[in-house]
Each structure stands twice: as structure tokens, then as C-alpha cells.
Amino acid sequence: MALPSPNLDDRRFQQLVDEAKRYVQQRAPEWTDHNVSDPGVTLIETFAYMVDQLLYRLNRVPDKNYSAFLDLLGIRLFPPAAATADVDFWLSAPQPETVTLRSGTEVATARGETEEAVVFTTTADLPIVPSALERLVTAPVSGEHTDRTAELAEGRDIPCFQPRPEPGDALLFGLPAAVPRCVVAVRLDSRVEGVGVDPRQPPLAWEAWDGARWSGCETGTDTTGGLNRPGEILVYVPAGHVASVVAGTRAGWLRCRVTRPEPGQPFYSESPTIREAEVFTVGGTATVEHAETLTDVPLGVSEGVAGQRFLLDRPPVLLDGEPPVVEVSSAEGWQTWTVVEHFGGGSPEDRHVVLDATTGEFAFPPAVREPDGTLRAYGAVPEKGAYLRVPRYRTGGGAAGNVARATVSVLRSSVPYVARVENREAARGGVDGETVANAKTRAPHELRVQERAVTARDYEFLARQAAPSVRRVRCLPAVAGEGGAVRVLIVPDAVADEGDRLRFEQLIPSEQVLSAITARLDERRLLGTRLVVEPPVYQGVTVVARIVADGDPDRVREDALAALFRYLNPLRGGAGGDGWAFGRPVQYGEVFAELQRVAGAGLVEGIRLFPADPITGRRGAAAERIDVADNALVFSYQHQVIVTESDSGGSS
Helix, strand or coil: CCCCCCCCCCCCHHHHHHHHHHHHHHHCCCCCCCCCCCHHHHHHHHHHHHHHHHHHHHCCCCHHHHHHHHHHCCCCCCCCECCEEEEEEEECCCCCCCEEECCCCEEEECCCCCCCCCEEEECCCEEECCCCCCEEEEECCCCCCEECHHHHHCCCCEECCCCCCCCCCEEEEEECCCCCCEEEEEEEECCECCCCCCCCCCCEEEEEECCCCEEECEEEEECCCCCCCCEEEEEECCCCCCEEEECCEEEEEEEEEECCCCCCCCCCCCCCEECEEEEEEEEEEEEEECEEEEEEEEEEECCCCCCCEEECCCCCCCCCCCCCCEEEEECCEEEEEEEECCCCCCCCCCCEEEEECCCCEEECCCEEECCCCCEEECCCCCCCCCEEEEEEEEEECCHHHCCCCCCEEEECCCCCCEEEEEECCCCECCECCCCHHHHHHHHHHHHHHCCCECCHHHHHHHHHHHCCCEEEEEEECCCCCCCCEEEEEEEECCCCECCCECCHHHHCCCHHHHHHHHHHHHHHECCCCEEEEECCEEEEEEEEEEEEECCCHHHHHHHHHHHHHHHCCCCCCCCCCCCCCCCCCEEHHHHHHHHHCCCCEEEEEEEEEEEECCCCCCECCCECEECCCCCEEEEECCCEEEEEECCCCCEC
16 A cells, blocks of 8 residues: 555635635625625635645646655666668679778768668778689488589589478589678579479578578579579678688588578479579678767866866766776776766776766766764775766667668768678667656655566566667566476567568567566576566467448458558557557457448458468468467468459459
């Protein structure tokens, strides 16, 4: 039960009026007309109304006092976080020498009529290393590696795999050096088709050697149709690519491996062959962030007293990376003061400061007088006249950086030989700074939790603090066979494609986010509690619907699909628009009602619901209700809407 707040003055309007009339009777007995029509009574009521408003304000604690109380409790506003994305830098033409993209290179979205461009900067140097094909090796799953480089030079037809390919067969490409984070084009001239395979979904995987294992590579445009015809394949090489020795040759190795076909996926009945092969670098992939890095920022001059405070000119300070430090000049050079959470337990020799990241204020340790009269210093104090600076910090961030894919298209910095830029995936992780209203809501939870995770609500609260960029957090109790386990489900935020369409890979949190949440919760869990931090299970749902349209069939179809993707959405779906509830089933009637509300949908003739696996694409039998597990969310998977016109009955 909350402590009752005192009512400083409980009088109300009518009580004030009655009190004033009694006072009139005592001081002016000749005033006998106390009816509301009397001008004097009108004045009494006017003043009573004004006093009632003053009393109302008196009984409310002003926001300034509330903010002061939060400050005494050590509640600080959370700073913003910067969105990050991977951006591809495409060369104007393959270069014979390495093209180095420097850290701090600026890229941006296109500026609109009403919107400013969103600027990103690269976080590290990116060398775009030239490549070529030095070795071609075939490696059947059951045989020895065979070097085919000489045969390729003679123009022979080289079978990529065994005569009847098997899963695990591979074709290896040896490059002069490793090409981490580069985009390479593999150009092949094929003369014999690999019979049986579907060129749109060949059972192939491209991989790069990272020193310990073969790691998967993303691929872009593939005009070879699964090595079936002359064409080109774009391969995005991961950051861990290193040179190694294969078949007696040291090189930077890539391989194309035959994978086990999925159910319904056609497989090779004959090996494709190649006669010519070429590899060259066409670009590189750099990580960019919606932030600006400032270096050697002057902070001020020390006065030589305890408890000094200094403000940065450009707050806030982003803390989702390496924390900043303060350097103080001295006779020996620059001394480093590190940022700590608080000064508790500090000694007079400790060089540390406390940072309010939102305001950009650095506070140096105070000196407190003890009950016995001695003065205790909680840290070292810079000498009087010493210059202070921050060697490096990042500022910016915010939700504005969460831009959609293919929107970062402007190269603001001049980089030789780079023709264009583009982000393959949406930027993610941008969070606005915390508001005072949210801090007021958070403060009672902070006092209740006290940095300890006991209840499910505690785990959810601490997980959100560890990673503000996540969209949803759900803590579930242990299931059968997991005694003492706590399962925390993390759903990241994502920018949907056109029509509120989310892709499955957007709903998987990054390893950095999962690690940050796990580390924070592991420090605060009860002893004996086993912690599992993971994404939820996603139950795919496919809706097949038939609609008779009163208006334009194409428009109705687009609106109906958008309504389905918006409603069956784990982030912003459901009846309330705040995300589909964990464990809530998908029912025929609710989907029917959602489609019936589409403008121009005169009649919804029928609906069929199919459970689907968003990873494999396999679809189950039709049902009127699709159950969802407690640890699962729904995911829209390939809805189909057939629309006919009401007057002609023609299909569209």
C-alpha cells in the first residue's frame, strides 16, 4: 500500500464561500442580503474560486520538486543510442590496388522535400582488397581435393562436382589474399547444364574460410541459375575471412558447396561444368552508425577543489560503445580519469569521474566531512590550473537513424573509385533519449528492484535497461524438466518493408544484444537460477482469402494484404497495435473481421488459415484456429488474396 499523501488544505469552493459569509456577519452586520444576486456575494464567489485554484496547486508537488527528488535518488535520464547498419560501397570498376575507406566516411539518406537527410559515418577503416582467381579445386564429399587450375587454363570443361552430385561436394576458389568484408564477383562460363535443379533455388551455399571453419556468405545477384549458364554471382565475404592452406596452396579460399535439398526442392541429377572462371572485387561492406565522433574536446580548467563539474558543448554522450575518459594535464603529461557509476568506496588516490550522459556533465569526486570533523576525499582532485579534455566521444543517435533498407544512397565524403553506396538491410538499434515522464515511471521500479532480479517483471525491466533498442521482452517461468530456469525472450525492433512486411531475419536479435542482456541479468539473478536469453519461437501463419470488391480490385488486394501483414505482426500487430500477444491463437473470426474492414471489400467470401514454418517454408493443413505456444509469436508468411469484381466477376 502506498503512503497517503497529506492534504495541505482540504477546503473547497463552497466551504470558502460559507466561511467568507460568516466573516461578513461578524464584521458587517448591516449587510443582510447574502443571496447570489447580490454584487458583494458575486465578489466573494470570485475570490473563493481563485483561492480554490491556489489550494489545488498547493496540493500538487511541482515537476521541479519531483525532478529534484529523482536527482537525490540518483535517477538519471538514459541517453540515446545510435542506429547501425552495414553499407555496401561499390567500386566504379575493379581496381589493381587496395582502396582504403577511412573511418569517419559519411553516407546519408536522400534529402526529401520535408525531411532532412539522415547522416551515418563508418566506424572503422575498410580496405577493399583486389582479388583474382589463382586456384580452382574440386572437392567431392567422398574423395581427394583435385587442383583444376591447369585444366581451366587450357579451356577444358571442368565438372564442378561428382557426375551425380551429392550433398557436401564443393568447388573451391583460391584468391591471392583474404578479402574480409569485400564483395567479390565470381564470373563463370558454363557450357553444360546441371540437369534437374531449379535455377531460382539451387541447392548451393557459398562459404569462406575463417581460420577455424567454413562460415556462410550472403549472395546477391546470381545470373548463372545455379552454375547452369554463363553469368555472375555476387558474394559478400564475411569479416573473418583469412588465408589458409588447402590442397597444398596458401590462398584466401571461397567455396561453393552442394547442400541437402529441402522438401520439394529439385536436386542436381548431373554435375554442371565450367570452362572459364574469373574472380574480382567489386566493392566492400562497412559498418556505419548514426553518430558523430569528436576528438580532443576541451573541457575546461581545474580550480583545484573537490566536486568540480564540467559540461561538454555538444551533448549527449553515447554510451553504447567504449566509454569516454577525461584527460588532465600535468608535469608528467596527460593523466587519465576513468568514468565510474558512483564514488562510493573511492579513495583519495582514485582518478575517476561520474558522467551524466544526457547533459554531457562530468563530475569529479567530492570531499565529505565526517562526524569526527575529518574531511574524507572520495577521489583525486586535478591540480589548480590543469587543463581538462575528452580525447574521444560519440554524440548523436536517436530513433531517426532506424531507416529502411536501400535508403542510404548518398556518399557525402569524397572517396576515389567509389561510385555508389547502398544498405542491404534496414538500420537498427536507434533509440531516442529518455524523457522525464518515462523517468518518473521508471523510478518506482528502480527502487523496488534494487538491482536484483527476483520476479518475472524484474527480469523484463532489467533486460530493457540493458538493451533499450529491443521492442519486446517476455520472461517465462521454467518449463517441465528445467527446474530453476528463467527464460527471457527478446524481440528486436525492426523497420518493416513496404506494406508492413517483416522478414524473418529482422526478428532475430543480434549476438551483441543477447550478450549485453545476458551479462546484466547474470549479475543480478538469484543464486541457483539458470538463465536462458533467446529469441521467441515464431509461428508462421499463411492466410488465403477470397474477396468480392466494390472498388478497384488491385487497390483492394493491396489494402487487404497490408491489413493482414499489419494485424498478424509480432511488433505492432494485434487488436491494440502494440504487438501480437505471446501465446495468443489466431482465429478465423478475427481475421475475417479484419479483412471485412478493408475499404472497398464488399464481401469476404472465404478464408483459410495455414500454419507455416518461416524457416523451411513448409505449410500445414488448413484450420480455423492456429494455436500459438506460450513462448511464441505469430509471423505473417506469404499471404494470398484473390479479388473479384462484384459486377463482372472477373479475376485480378
